[in-house]
Amino acid sequence: MAENTSILQMTEVAALYDKQFKKDNFNLEPKSLYDPINVTMANSGKRIRPILLLMATDLFGGSVYDGLNAAFAVEVFHNFTLVHDDIMDEAHLRRGKPTVYKEHGINKAILVGDAMHLHAHRYLLKVPANCFSDVLNVFNKAAIEIIEGQQMDMDFEERLDVTVNEYLKMIEFKTSVLLAAALQMGAIIGGASNSEHEKIYQFGLNLGLSFQIKDDYLDAFGEGDKVGKRIGGDILRNKKTFLLITALNDADEAQRARLLTLFDEKDEDKKVNGVLELYAELKIKEKSEAKIEELYQKSLESLQSIRVKEEYKEPLKVMAKAVHERDY
């Protein structure tokens, strides 16, 4: 672990990432395969995972340039999963633009995703040799868990007896492990010891869980204008969120019966309002807030325990706080 002379802010890391990724686009043949990939990656959203990865490299005194290929890999892989998820969810829009599925059909979206998946691995093959094997192992474990998490999510759709712990395991796999693995990969590239890069993995894991429950929370209790989508979208789809699962578990017999009736309610306002009423009775808002806070604090404890100068952790703390306090 080299001595850090200065530490990069999140915006600096983001700017560096964007500058480097643009250089390396998918200018390849056949265009019919690579054009949709370029469109997808140009509309690539918040780039949280690659930015976290590079911040972790920086935290441990490594050069962010050494982390770039791993960062590209993580971001291309994440977008691959979204391309395939959009088929499964029959989603027409992603970040305000038509999905590959909607624009080009199922077959193209399958193939585009498969190609992105392999190009993520192509980037991984360029990770510095001294940590190549460790980084690839962390990535592969997380990547497999993401697919397993997606399967759990699909399985839950058919079930009414999902426990909160099962739900937490599902979102851990589907959402958190890639955030956590990105941080761990970055830390390994930055030269962190085993114990230290395991701590940053835990930081990412709990931050990711907190992030996902906040997502569930905002769907019911956010302000529609800020969230940028209609409040109650999850409720309308009977989506098994932390809120709904907690409600199903905490409801008495009468409340449960009302909830199940609302699943089939066709009047949208009646449905959303009915579920929100039950959530109020069951104190779901307070329970969600408590869980989000608990997980956020756990993530900070892991960050706390990492043995580098406290001031170096500042950018990650700022990012975690922003994630935690977002109201959209």
Added chain:
Amino acid sequence: MAENTSILQMTEVAALYDKQFKKDNFNLEPKSLYDPINVTMANSGKRIRPILLLMATDLFGGSVYDGLNAAFAVEVFHNFTLVHDDIMDEAHLRRGKPTVYKEHGINKAILVGDAMHLHAHRYLLKVPANCFSDVLNVFNKAAIEIIEGQQMDMDFEERLDVTVNEYLKMIEFKTSVLLAAALQMGAIIGGASNSEHEKIYQFGLNLGLSFQIKDDYLDAFGEGDKVGKRIGGDILRNKKTFLLITALNDADEAQRARLLTLFDEKDEDKKVNGVLELYAELKIKEKSEAKIEELYQKSLESLQSIRVKEEYKEPLKVMAKAVHERDY
């Protein structure tokens, strides 16, 4: 390169592969994801690619045990591509059993394929460290080309002006590169020098091309009983095979017009017989046979040029001959 004391026959390699793969099945959770993978891998066909890989390791004096994880990777990856191809082709049967797509629907088949894809990479991570990076690079290049080849194949469906060279490039990517890469990976693991493992790649590439054109050939000129499927299946689907592309390129104006009319013919017998008649006029049978023979001879020349004892090549020669002379 170690000195070989004896060389394994294809059947011995196949038996060893099967014994080892059975030990290491997908006994994982969630079952809803892994059961279809186990079913797919249990119905895994001829295992040509992993067997070739292990034979190449053996050829250069390596231990076939060192090649096993790469062999598993190649076979699981190949089956992943089939699971996704079956969605795209809306195929109901694969090797006489229902496809994952048919049995479980599109979403499950996408996810099952993605999981197999990642598990192929999991096996790759266990390749011996001394050749890890080289083996992964060969694999990744081939894997990307397979997806590109699949896209070319889909693009060709919309076109009537595909050239023979374009077709050859497509089947090279879609079919041959994985055979070739399997041999090259095996050779690298066996300790072959760069020049030698490039030669065995060329052997596999030309054998694969010859194999694919033979496949096209048997659909029109094979004996239905032996091929195990109805003769003319490709003709009925207007599939852009070597035969059809050669015919489209060699036809005069009148013949081309007849061919295009036959594309829309609804009477199946009339369609198959009409196309076969045109193939006879255009000597498509003879032209295909010449191409198959040319590519087979090219593959043998590459094998010939490899600098190991001639007798060690015997099992690969036997396998190539069997592939070449098959009538099913």
